[in-house]
Amino acid sequence: MFNTSQRELLRVISESGPLSRTDLAAAIGLSKAAMSGIARELIDRGVLHETETVYGQGRPSVLLDLKPECAFFIGISLLEDPAPMILSDLNGNIIARQQLPHSRDPKVIANAIAYGLPEILKGHPQASSKLAGIGVALSGFVDEKQATCVQSTLLGWQDVPLAEFIRQASGVDTFIENDAKAVAVSEKLFGIARDVPNFSIVSLGDGIGCAHVIDGRLYRGNHGGAGEIAHATIEPGGAPCRCGKRGCLDTIASMTAIKEMARAAGLKCTSLSELEEEASLGTAEAIAIIHKAGAAIGLAISHLIQMNDPGMILVTHVEGSFEGLFGTVVQQAVEANVLPRYAGQTPIRTRRVDSDVWARGAASIAAHNFLIGPNIS
Amino acid sequence: MFNTSQRELLRVISESGPLSRTDLAAAIGLSKAAMSGIARELIDRGVLHETETVYGQGRPSVLLDLKPECAFFIGISLLEDPAPMILSDLNGNIIARQQLPHSRDPKVIANAIAYGLPEILKGHPQASSKLAGIGVALSGFVDEKQATCVQSTLLGWQDVPLAEFIRQASGVDTFIENDAKAVAVSEKLFGIARDVPNFSIVSLGDGIGCAHVIDGRLYRGNHGGAGEIAHATIEPGGAPCRCGKRGCLDTIASMTAIKEMARAAGLKCTSLSELEEEASLGTAEAIAIIHKAGAAIGLAISHLIQMNDPGMILVTHVEGSFEGLFGTVVQQAVEANVLPRYAGQTPIRTRRVDSDVWARGAASIAAHNFLIGPNIS
DNA sequence: GACAATAAGTTCACAAAATGAACCAATCAA
DNA sequence: TTGATTGGTTCATTTTGTGAACTTATTGTC
Numbered sequence: 001m002f003n004t005s006q007r008e009l010l011r012v013i014s015e016s017g018p019l020s021r022t023d024l025a026a027a028i029g030l031s032k033a034a035m036s037g038i039a040r041e042l043i044d045r046g047v048l049h050e051t052e053t054v055y056g057q058g059r060p061s062v063l064l065d066l067k068p069e070c071a072f073f074i075g076i077s078l079l080e081d082p083a084p085m086i087l088s089d090l091n092g093n094i095i096a097r098q099q100l101p102h103s104r105d106p107k108v109i110a111n112a113i114a115y116g117l118p119e120i121l122k123g124h125p126q127a128s129s130k131l132a133g134i135g136v137a138l139s140g141f142v143d144e145k146q147a148t149c150v151q152s153t154l155l156g157w158q159d160v161p162l163a164e165f166i167r168q169a170s171g172v173d174t175f176i177e178n179d180a181k182a183v184a185v186s187e188k189l190f191g192i193a194r195d196v197p198n199f200s201i202v203s204l205g206d207g208i209g210c211a212h213v214i215d216g217r218l219y220r221g222n223h224g225g226a227g228e229i230a231h232a233t234i235e236p237g238g239a240p241c242r243c244g245k246r247g248c249l250d251t252i253a254s255m256t257a258i259k260e261m262a263r264a265a266g267l268k269c270t271s272l273s274e275l276e277e278e279a280s281l282g283t284a285e286a287i288a289i290i291h292k293a294g295a296a297i298g299l300a301i302s303h304l305i306q307m308n309d310p311g312m313i314l315v316t317h318v319e320g321s322f323e324g325l326f327g328t329v330v331q332q333a334v335e336a337n338v339l340p341r342y343a344g345q346t347p348i349r350t351r352r353v354d355s356d357v358w359a360r361g362a363a364s365i366a367a368h369n370f371l372i373g374p375n376i377s
Numbered sequence: 378m379f380n381t382s383q384r385e386l387l388r389v390i391s392e393s394g395p396l397s398r399t400d401l402a403a404a405i406g407l408s409k410a411a412m413s414g415i416a417r418e419l420i421d422r423g424v425l426h427e428t429e430t431v432y433g434q435g436r437p438s439v440l441l442d443l444k445p446e447c448a449f450f451i452g453i454s455l456l457e458d459p460a461p462m463i464l465s466d467l468n469g470n471i472i473a474r475q476q477l478p479h480s481r482d483p484k485v486i487a488n489a490i491a492y493g494l495p496e497i498l499k500g501h502p503q504a505s506s507k508l509a510g511i512g513v514a515l516s517g518f519v520d521e522k523q524a525t526c527v528q529s530t531l532l533g534w535q536d537v538p539l540a541e542f543i544r545q546a547s548g549v550d551t552f553i554e555n556d557a558k559a560v561a562v563s564e565k566l567f568g569i570a571r572d573v574p575n576f577s578i579v580s581l582g583d584g585i586g587c588a589h590v591i592d593g594r595l596y597r598g599n600h601g602g603a604g605e606i607a608h609a610t611i612e613p614g615g616a617p618c619r620c621g622k623r624g625c626l627d628t629i630a631s632m633t634a635i636k637e638m639a640r641a642a643g644l645k646c647t648s649l650s651e652l653e654e655e656a657s658l659g660t661a662e663a664i665a666i667i668h669k670a671g672a673a674i675g676l677a678i679s680h681l682i683q684m685n686d687p688g689m690i691l692v693t694h695v696e697g698s699f700e701g702l703f704g705t706v707v708q709q710a711v712e713a714n715v716l717p718r719y720a721g722q723t724p725i726r727t728r729r730v731d732s733d734v735w736a737r738g739a740a741s742i743a744a745h746n747f748l749i750g751p752n753i754s
Numbered sequence: 755g756a757c758a759a760t761a762a763g764t765t766c767a768c769a770a771a772a773t774g775a776a777c778c779a780a781t782c783a784a
Numbered sequence: 785t786t787g788a789t790t791g792g793t794t795c796a797t798t799t800t801g802t803g804a805a806c807t808t809a810t811t812g813t814c
Contacts, residue, residue, distance in 0.1 A: 003770095005771080021791075033774075033793075033794080036794085039792095056782085056789090057789055059780040059789080060781060061791055062791080198598065212685070214591055215591075217592075219591060221575065221685060222687055227684065228683050229683055232714075236676065243716055299613065303609050306602075306605050306608060306609040307587075307606055308598060309597075309602035309603040310598070310599055311599035398763065408801065410764080410801075412763090413764055414764095414800090434811055435759080436760080436762040436807095437810060438761080
């Protein structure tokens with residue numbers, strides 16, 4: 001599909017945005033002459049197009065950008081039920097939406113996807129001919145080939161070769177990935193982290209997820225377990241966790257844990273926002289819970305910073321209100337536990353996730369394979 | 378010096394040991410034809426040589442290995458005073474030793490190195506003509522070009538362009554690196570981690586160091602601060618640390634801290650070995666101190682495993698006795714705080730360091746630049 | 755002991771990818 | 785208007801790699 005230099009070019013543009021031929025040549029380390037040919041071919045093939053003309057001294061430069069409609073991807077999130085399925089272009093724009101019928105049987109899911117494919121592509125002839133891949137996001141462990149779900153508690157799966165099932169049913173190249181890792185890739189390709197080579201994402205939801213992008217690539221770890229901070233021990237000897245240990249971050253700071261603590265304290269809050277509201281009224285228990293959870297997350301993030309020195313931390317949160325007390329506590333806990341030399345040196349950005357995030361993340365896994373090649377060395 | 382394919386070949390051999398031309402071709406992704414030419418050139422240049430002949434079915438294969446004497450490196454450790462300076466070959470073998478006169482003035486050090494160079498090379502004519510670089514290990518932060526010491530408390534330095542000073546004084550290419558990071562590279566090139574693409578090293582000494590190798594390359598972090606676990610908060614609200622925070626790992630588990638705790642408990646132990654001995658006699662305070670320190674290290678390592686899922690953890694320790702109670706406690710603490718699914722999945726190897734380790738680590742930084750190119754993307 | 759079977763490694767004509775140098779193109783500044 | 789400046793193209797040449805046929809050195813088998 002693409003050779004090494006072409007891939008490199010796509011990667012650079014996808015990171016840095018539109019660039020002139022000369023800048024691209026410099027960024028990739030090729031001569032202007034070579035660049036000229038590569039650009040021409042990719043323009044002819046409809047992958048690149050000329051956008052802005054930038055005037056300065058000398059001949060103006062013509063910026064080249066990826067054509068968003070040069071490839072399309074299907075993204076499916078198995079985190080919700082029914083599972084949303086989206087059609088996305090190369091910019092992460094969602095072109096069409098659909099829902100898969102409820103099921104946890106891998107083969108049924110694969111067939112449902114194959115069945116839904118013509119449906120979601122209907123009315124998008126371009127996308128039909130340029131469909132480049134399917135991505136699936138799920139909660140659980142995935143092997144390094146992004147093909148098999150090694151284990152998923154939520155789905156009750158063990159060593160399920162889902163990618164192969166879908167590939168066979170649909171005839172389209174398919175990759176699966178853990179939810180947090182998919183969102184990390186999505187932010188790298190489509191989002192706020194495009195030009196950040198090293199960053200980590202921390203996702204707060206019913207559970208806590210985390211993933212690292214290192215040197216511009218998703219770092220999966222030796223067993224695909226990089227980023228499993230949910231079960232890092234934050235409170236030695238603390239509350240028992242469903243994993244069998246005690247004091248895991250998950251037992252203190254996941255939304256499930258927060259709600260449980262609120263219930264145990266006799267508060268009638270069913271969400272973090274409600275708890276925030278209660279805290280703003282001065283309810284001591286609510287404040288204490290928010291402090292405990294926020295401090296735990298902050299401590300975990302501080303460990304992340306000390307350990308890996310990322311260029312950015314991106315916190316995604318389902319239930320909003322990170323601007324309130326909870327967010328403040330997290331920020332303070334990070335600052336308090338990071339080497340003073342580094343305090344404030346690692347930007348922490350937050351993002352409220354909507355239900356599209358997972359499906360778009362899934363699509364980005366397919367886009368990553370299209371643009372940069374498989375995530376293996 | 379070397380082109381891309383040649384570099385790749387050197388990297389593969391340095392990772393996997395001697396390989397046949399056919400295996401090399403497959404590993405690098407080149408044709409046998411291309412491999413044939415590359416091997417011939419590198420053999421002619423004295424970089425590779427044929428070693429063993431392996432008999433199987435068909436024509437036997439001839440293994441190619443790096444010639445250790447194809448390049449030599451100088452390694453200097455500024456962690457000790459006087460600073461040891463070694464001459465090493467491409468296998469990390471130490472060919473000659475010397476000591477630099479005491480100084481903390483960068484220019485004086487640079488001149489001392491230049492002055493000592495002919496001395497240490499004397500009697501090694503091969504090394505003189507094939508000296509490929511100088512590496513310096515120091516305690517502190519180093520910039521991503523491995524040229525400037527951004528800050529070193531131990532040396533009292535701030536933004537010292539040491540590499541440039543040495544380069545000018547000696548005329549030899551020079552790179553500097555943090556001590557733990559240098560040892561990590563050394564273990565990757567010369568040591569136990571040769572064939573492990575992802576691993577972390579934890580060095581226990583007067584202070585606590587840590588470094589990560591990811592995808593076969595040293596991962597330095599966004600500000601060169603990856604691996605600074607010494608100041609991760611392990612005991613919130615614990616003892617004040619010289620860094621300004623409280624409860625840092627450094628205040629609980631560094632040799633300095635352990636000795637201080639022993640002193641405070643009224644024990645006359647001046648080393649971990651002595652403390653181990655005391656503990657084996659049943660002295661409760663000694664046992665408590667070892668437990669506290671070991672549990673802290675174990676907890677930190679468990680965070681490392683959960684966060685990054687390395688293929689191996691290598692613990693280097695200055696004061697031996699990791700086989701005793703301390704080592705056991707560390708191992709237990711790791712197992713207890715790691716997701717049960719992963720328990721025992723991450724091998725923890727230990728290595729007692731002698732005083733050569735830092736200097737050899739320093740030399741390995743130069744060797745890395747020779748073999749694999751600069752540690753920047 | 756001859757001879758297939760097998761696999762390693764080489765040779766060579768050719769193709770692909772990149773380069774350097776010269777050149778054309780489009781602007782600004784004087 | 786003209787020169788300086790920078791972006792981009794062309795083309796002959798060099799570098800790098802390939803595929804297929806071939807040579808080489810062994811084991812296994814009849």
